[in-house]
Amino acid sequence: VVTFTTIIDGFCKVGKIKEAFMILGVMVKSHCSADLVTYNKFLDALCKSGKISTALKLFYYIKKKGCAPTVYTYTKIVHSLCKHGKIDEACTIFDMMVKNHCSADLVTYNIMLDSLCRAMKFLEACQLIDNISKKRLLPDVYTYTTVIGGLCKAGQIVMVMKMLKDHLAKGCALDIVTWNIVLNALCQQSGSNEAYAFLAYMVCNGFCPNLVTYNTLLNSLCKDGKIQQAIRLFVQMPKNGCNPD
RNA sequence: GCGUGCUAG
Numbered sequence: 001v002v003t004f005t006t007i008i009d010g011f012c013k014v015g016k017i018k019e020a021f022m023i024l025g026v027m028v029k030s031h032c033s034a035d036l037v038t039y040n041k042f043l044d045a046l047c048k049s050g051k052i053s054t055a056l057k058l059f060y061y062i063k064k065k066g067c068a069p070t071v072y073t074y075t076k077i078v079h080s081l082c083k084h085g086k087i088d089e090a091c092t093i094f095d096m097m098v099k100n101h102c103s104a105d106l107v108t109y110n111i112m113l114d115s116l117c118r119a120m121k122f123l124e125a126c127q128l129i130d131n132i133s134k135k136r137l138l139p140d141v142y143t144y145t146t147v148i149g150g151l152c153k154a155g156q157i158v159m160v161m162k163m164l165k166d167h168l169a170k171g172c173a174l175d176i177v178t179w180n181i182v183l184n185a186l187c188q189q190s191g192s193n194e195a196y197a198f199l200a201y202m203v204c205n206g207f208c209p210n211l212v213t214y215n216t217l218l219n220s221l222c223k224d225g226k227i228q229q230a231i232r233l234f235v236q237m238p239k240n241g242c243n244p245d
Numbered sequence: 246g247c248g249u250g251c252u253a254g
Contacts, residue, residue: 005246040247075248110249145250180251187252216252245253 004030005038012045020045036062036070043073047080055080068102075108082115090115106132110142117150125150141173148178152185160185168205180212187220195220196229211242 004027011020020042024034039062046055059077062069074097081090094112097104104112109132116125129147132139139147144167151160160182167174179202186195195217199209214237221230237244 002246009246037247044247070247072248079248105248107249114250142250149250175250177251182251184252210251212252214252219253 001032001035001038004032005034005041008038009041012041015045015049017042017045017049036067036073039067040070040072040076043076047076050084052080052084052086068100071097071102071105071108074102074104075111078108079111082111085119087115087119087121103135106137106140106143109137110140110146113143113150114146117146117153120153122150122154139172141175141178144172144174145178145181149181152181152189155189157185157189174207176207176210176213179207180210180216183213184216187216192217192220192224192226192229209240209242211245214242214244 004023008020008023008027011017011023024038024042027034027038039058043055043058046052046058055077059069059073062073074093078090078093081087081093090112094104094108097108109128113125113128113132116122116128132143148160148163151157151163164174164178164182166172183195183198183202186198199213199217202213203209214233218230218233221227221233234244
């Protein structure tokens, strides 16, 4: 199974789904049946190429066959539905997990949380956060970042700043992406001066700007007509190990 | 051998 699945993965990665299905045919003829990892590869490829309805069909086929989809399978489908704005359908699948005794893990929750925030469904997002703690799942960097990103989207910059401070004090996992999200929100909601000051705050806390950090701030400075400041920032990039792209 | 987050184009 591993050999065939690896080949199938190869075809899927380059978008040759039909060829991958042919390998599946060869596989069956060799009396080797596909397992969930194999199916997950197909689902992945189908989802990535936007063929959600085909993916959903395969998903239901897998279930009908008596294979119990794994957390990975469910999560992929949930993610794909979310990405295409089909949050309600994603919720349906999400709820199906409980019924099928395959409980959602942190990745699944993070994905749902992110999609709810993107759709500005903050009430539902809060309920989801409650469920995460009820299930005694420990939030990770993705969770924190998603929550902070959601608050940014809701225009709650003050609360975001409080939360950042709190997380720093508690030593919660944060990374450069978290900071970049806040930086971007500041650029849009408070202007480039605030954002510029925020960069200094970030560096004070031991985080190193990356290419996205620079691009975000440069974009904002240029939009505000602050070309000199932008140039000053631009020339700092190489010595911080960031080559402009 | 499989799943989640940031800017711009």
